[in-house]
Amino acid sequence: xxxxxxxxxxxxxxxxxxxxxxxxxxxxxxxxxxxxxxxxxxxxxxxxxxxxxxxxxxxxxxxxxxxxxxxxxxxxxxxxxxxxxxxxxxxxxxxxxxxxxxxxxxxxxxxxxxxxxxxxxxxxxxxxxxxxxxxxxxxxxxxxxxxxxxxxxxxxxxxxxxxxxxxxxxxxxxxxxxxxxxxxxxxxxxxxxxxxxxxxxxxxx
Numbered sequence: 001x002x003x004x005x006x007x008x009x010x011x012x013x014x015x016x017x018x019x020x021x022x023x024x025x026x027x028x029x030x031x032x033x034x035x036x037x038x039x040x041x042x043x044x045x046x047x048x049x050x051x052x053x054x055x056x057x058x059x060x061x062x063x064x065x066x067x068x069x070x071x072x073x074x075x076x077x078x079x080x081x082x083x084x085x086x087x088x089x090x091x092x093x094x095x096x097x098x099x100x101x102x103x104x105x106x107x108x109x110x111x112x113x114x115x116x117x118x119x120x121x122x123x124x125x126x127x128x129x130x131x132x133x134x135x136x137x138x139x140x141x142x143x144x145x146x147x148x149x150x151x152x153x154x155x156x157x158x159x160x161x162x163x164x165x166x167x168x169x170x171x172x173x174x175x176x177x178x179x180x181x182x183x184x185x186x187x188x189x190x191x192x193x194x195x196x197x198x199x200x201x202x203x204x205x
Contacts, residue, residue, distance in 0.1 A: 053081045109198075
């Protein structure tokens with residue numbers, strides 16, 4: 001099944017992940033459950049990269065950047081197909097995973113189980129209502145992952161703008177700014193996960 005959600009083309013788990021889709025504005029998102037993370041992650045990344053690059057998944061090469069802290073190859077992923085490039089991000093939550101790709105600039109995705117206990121986040125997000133803790137944490141993590149520095153950046157430096165309902169889909173939309181870069185936020189519920197996608201404005205990645 002294919003569906004445009006909040007401006008993102010979404011690949012639903014019932015559809016083979018390597019099926020190309022019309023990504024519209026240069027972004028695609030997908031979610032899947034079952035199997036191991038080691039199986040889901042690469043399949044999702046190849047699937048969303050295939051969608052935005054317009055090539056079969058077998059032609060997509062996914063690589064991870066070197067971690068700036070330890071030098072290991074587990075930094076932000078990206079994909080190439082010939083001379084074309086896509087920015088990627090991957091998140092896991094329980095038995096599910098979500099991925100996003102963009103050809104316009106850096107992206108970040110974060111996911112938590114919708115029924116997770118928010119108590120551990122109280123100290124990390126002071127002043128946030130308990131009912132919004134899980135969703136707010138996905139917003140923070142998505143922006144920090146799109147930024148590329150992760151939790152080396154104080155989350156308090158992120159400035160969030162109010163969410164709104166987007167005319168193109170049912171997903172709430174919002175925006176955030178961090179150190180001069182603006183991000184478009186899209187909030188989804190996929191496979192029992194609360195998912196937030198942060199996409200750098202075109203030209204900012």
